Amino acid sequence: MARAVVSLPATVKRGEIVEIKTLVQHAMETGFRRTQLGIAIPRDIIRLFVCTYNGEEIFRAEFHPAIAANPLLTFTTVATESGSIAFTWTGDKGFSLTESARITVE
Amino acid sequence: MSARRGGRPLPALAAACVVLGFTQAAPAAEIPSAERRSGYEFMSRETRAMQDDDATNPAVLWLLDGEALWNRKDGAAGRACADCHGNARASMKGAAARHPAWDAAAGRPVNLEQRINACRAGRQQAAPLAYESRDLLALTAYVARQSRGMPVDIAIDKRTKPFLDAGRDTFMRRQGQLNLACTQCHDELWGRKLAGSTIPQAHPTGYPLYRLEWQGLGSLQRRLRNCLTGMRAEPYPFGAPEFVDLELYLMWRARGMKMESPAVRP
Known part of the structure; x- marks a missing residue:
């Protein structure tokens, strides 16, 4: 039941640079920590983030254990046409989360 | 501690007192309202954004x-918070700015978390949520969010005064192996550095x-537990009356300042 918040302008002009912000809820357990009894806590992180714009991949990020919990990513793209932008986070322990947003290009 | 007794200086005794840390600093004056700053103002531009x-x-x-x-139904009563309180945006407006507040059933002030748990026990007949549990933090943050931008409004009356005084005593009292009082950093040395961090004024807005x-x-x-551990004092357990008294004093000390919940801090 992880949550994600994505934010981008709903309508933009053609050719304009669009800033996209994504925030996802995840503890990002590094795998380097141990419990008080010395038992290693298994790694549980998001491994990959992919953003597609009308099916075409426009941004990809690989995550490693040093990434903060609840990772916040900000990136930009050029508005080419109206359509949908899809965001997918996948990670350890079968973590998978998808979010999408509409964008209208005038 | 005066170094003079009967008009004669007692330098040796005074020196011993200083070494042993027995000097009694005069209680620091409260920060004047024009000089009060939220922790927000000590943060970097990026963290503020x-x-x-x-x-x-x-x-x-x-x-x-x-x-x-x-909005989720819970407990034996099968009721959700929304069933009694309706839309939180309207009904919970200002609630966090007034807490800790007097609770007749408890016979003392209670903080927002305790108020939520009392409501769960009484109205929903549900088990109380544990302190710092994800659910209690989420619910408290959601209620507190509805007070964002409103001034802290702590009403002190005959009933709450003794608890406020107890909280102030805790704030002013030296404790722990480092023999420090909250007031020494947060009233006297705010704005200066402790290790790499700026000391804030400790307004819990x-x-x-x-x-x-x-x-x-x-x-x-x-x-507060972080701070007490840093002073090498034994922290009170979550929900301890000493903590709620201290919360009451801190909120009263920040009266009139704007609520920022849920804030971000470094």
């Missing part, structure tokens, strides 16, 4: 959880807040 934008403030993730919990160091949301009592 993170707090101000709902697209980047990580506490928003807890607010979404809190909203879901507000943004709780529960997302602390980057914690990588998560936490309550004021969690923060």
Whole structure:
């Protein structure tokens, strides 16, 4: 039941640079920590983030254990046409989360 | 501690007192209201921007959880918070700015978390949520969010005065192996550095807040436990009356300041 918040302008002009912000809820357990009894806590992180714009991949990020919990990513793209932008986070322990947003290009 | 007794100086005794840390500093004056600063003002530009934008403030993730919990039926009574209180945006406006507040059943002031748990026990007939549990933080943050921008409004009357005084005593009292009082840093040395960090004035206007160091949301009592551990004093357990008294004093000390919940702090 992880949550994600994505934010981008709903309508933009053609050719304009669009800033996209994504925030996802995840503890990002590094795998380097141990419990008080010395038992290693298994790694549980998001491994990959992919953003597609009308099916075409426009941004990809690989995550490693040093990434903060609840990772916040900000990136930009050029508005080419109206359509949908899809965001997918996948990670350890079968973590998978998808979010999408509409964008209208005038 | 005066170094003079009967008009004659006692330098040796005075020196011994200084070495042993027996000197009694005069209680620091309260920070004048014109000089009061929220912790927000000591933060970097980037961290401020993170707090101000709902697209980047990580506490928003807890607010979404809190909203879901507000509307979820729970307990033997099968009631949701929303069944009695309706829309939190209207009914909970200002609630966090007034807490800790007097609770007749408890016979003492209670903080927002305790109020939520009392409501759960009494109205929903549900088990209380544990301190610092994800659900209690989410629900508290959601309720506190509705007070954002409102001034802290702590009413002190005959009933709450003794608790306020107890909280002030805790704030002014030296404790722990380092023999420090809260007031020494937060009234006298705010704005200066402790290790690499700026000492804030300790106005709890943004709780529960997302602390980057914690990588998560936490309550004021969690923060107070951090401070006490730093002073090498034994922290009170979560929900201890001493903590609620201290919360009451801190909120009263921040009266009139703007609520920021849920804030972001480094």
